[in-house]
Amino acid sequence: MxxxxxxxxxxxxxxxxxxxxxxxxxxxxxxxxxxxxxxxxxxxxxxxxxxxxxxxxxxxxxMAGLSAGSDRDQARVQQALFEERLISLSSDRDLRADEAVRAQERFNLALDEVSRMQTRLLASEDRRKELETGIDVIQNTLRRTIKERDEARALAANANTTTAATEVSRVKDTVATLEIMSSALGQAARERDEMVKLADETREDMAEVLRSKEELELRNDAIFARLEEAVTVSMEPLDKMFREAGMSPDDLLKQVRRGYSGQGGPLTPIISTKGTAPTPDEIRANAILEGFDRMNMYRLAAVKSPFSNPIPSGAYRLTSGFGYRSDPFHGGGRMHEGIDFAGSYGTPIKATADGTVVKAGWSSGYGRMVQIRHDFGLETLYGHLSEIHVSVGQKVSRGDLIGDMGNSGRSTGTHLHYEVHVGGRPVNPMTFIKAASNVF
Structure with a gap:
């Protein structure tokens, strides 16, 4: 069948x-x-x-190439957006600081004007009191003069011709005096009315200045609130990134300030209190400037710390993590002090932070290896390379090409062995890479 x-x-x-x-x-x-x-x-x-x-x-x-290109473009876009956001916040900070300075100057001018108006008002009040006192004196004198005039007229009617002539002369003198006093009294009354009018206008000007001051305070409060919110929103992811990487932000910033060598230097308060107690607005403005200074220090520290991926193209797969594992050659448990990225032979390997190359050559077990020393006691190691593109003592920046993926040394296949050391002690590199995933 x-x-x-x-x-x-x-x-x-x-x-x-x-x-x-x-x-x-x-x-x-x-x-x-x-x-x-x-x-x-x-x-x-x-x-x-x-x-x-x-x-x-x-x-x-x-598809892997397209995906890698998309991830790389997305990373570039995110980095560009972050830098653009920093530039925008810096420009907004400078603009708000200038507005605060101009507002403070306008407020000081308004206070000076109010002080001058109060001085004039007090002077007008004193002048008014003097005029009222003078008017009372003139009125009393006028009453006494009128009484003397009436008495003089009565005596003139009963006296002889010589005596009458003398009394008439006295009456004329009295009338002339009364006219002078009446004129002075009218002038004093007019000055009093002008002083009252000036006092009313001064009160209206003071009320307008006070309204302007309240509006200025409300506007400054809104500006400060926006700046404080922007600083808080920008600082939280950076602070979280360093903490998740096991690095103390306060100690890190102290080291950055001690070694800062860029142009400009840290931000300093732009508002001088001239030896007096600072106002609430000055305190808020200086706190915002301190926040921007802290964010700028964070940016410098992030560039000098290995928070990026040594294979930014994304053309890889993780084949071994950090920690104890079975030895691929002899079996048994053994500490693996880094992580392994498997990929194509010759895949470009990039520096993960700014630093100085301290080793570049053949190393037992690692094969062709590059070791870079960074700030803050950090070092990175790149092993099993096929080619090395840097030399000992060379300064490198984040993203610079340092070598190509290979299979040199004690290796079972083409991959990159990547290590991060903190103070000479190996730590899990994925802690740094994952901590920066929401920032860069």
Whole structure:
């Protein structure tokens, strides 16, 4: 039965794949190779499988390349947005600081004007009191003069001609005096009315200045609130990033300030209290400036710390993590002091932070290896490279090419062995990479 089935299969195959003969001719003889239907079928199936595998592998590599390019572009966009946000906050900070200074100057001018108005008002009040006192004196004198005039007229009617002439002269003198006093009294009354009017205008000006002062205080409070919110929102992810990496932000900032060598230096308070107690606005403004200074120090520390990925293209897969594992050569538990990234031979390896190359060459176990010393007691190590593109003593920046992925040294396949040391002690590099995932 099996022979009959095989015969039927062979017959069916011959309809579509007839037997072929391949002749091989040499100088002394001619030979041929017989290609039976089953053999042709196996060759077709194998060729089709090979073509299918080639197509699938090419598609996977193409998709991985596109994904890596997308991740790289997204990282660049996020970094550009972060830098743009820092620049915008810095510009807004400078603008708000200038507005605060101008507002303080306007407020000081308003206070000076109020002080001058109060001085004039007090002077007008004193003048008004003096005028009222003078008016009372003039009125009393006028009453006494009128009384003397009436008495003089009565005496003039009963006296002789000589006496009458003398009394008439006295009356004329009295009338002239009354006219002078009446004129002075009218002038004093007019001055009093002008002083009252000036006092009313001064009160209105003071009320307007006080309203302007309240509006200015409300505007300054809104500006300070926006700046404080911006500083808080920008500081939280940076502070969280350093804490998750196991680094004390306060100690880190102290080290940055001690070693700061960039132009400009840390921000300092722009408002001088001139030896007096600072106002609430001055305290808030200086607190905002301190926040911007802290954020600027964070930015410097982030550039000098290994928070980036040594293979930013993303064309890799993690094959071994940090910690104890089974030794791939001899078995048994052994501490793995870094993480392994597997990828294509020759994949570019980038520096994860600014630093100085302290080792670059062959090292037992690591093969071709590069070691970089960073600030704050940090070091990074890149092992099993195929090529090294830096030399000892060279200064490198984050993202600079330092080597290519390879299989040198004690290695079972093409990969990068990556280590991070803090104070000479190895730590998990993924702690730094994950801590920065929400910032960069």
């Amino acid at each position: 099996l022979t009959r089935l095989a015969y039927r299969i062979h017959t069916t195959l011959e309809r579509y794949l007839p037997e072929q003969r391949l002749f091989l001719k040499s100088e002394h003889a001619t030979r041929f190779v017989r290609l039976r239907p089953a053999t042709q079928l196996l060759l077709l199936v194998g060729g089709g499988a090979l073509i299918t595998w080639t197509f699938l592998a090419s598609s996977i590599l193409l």
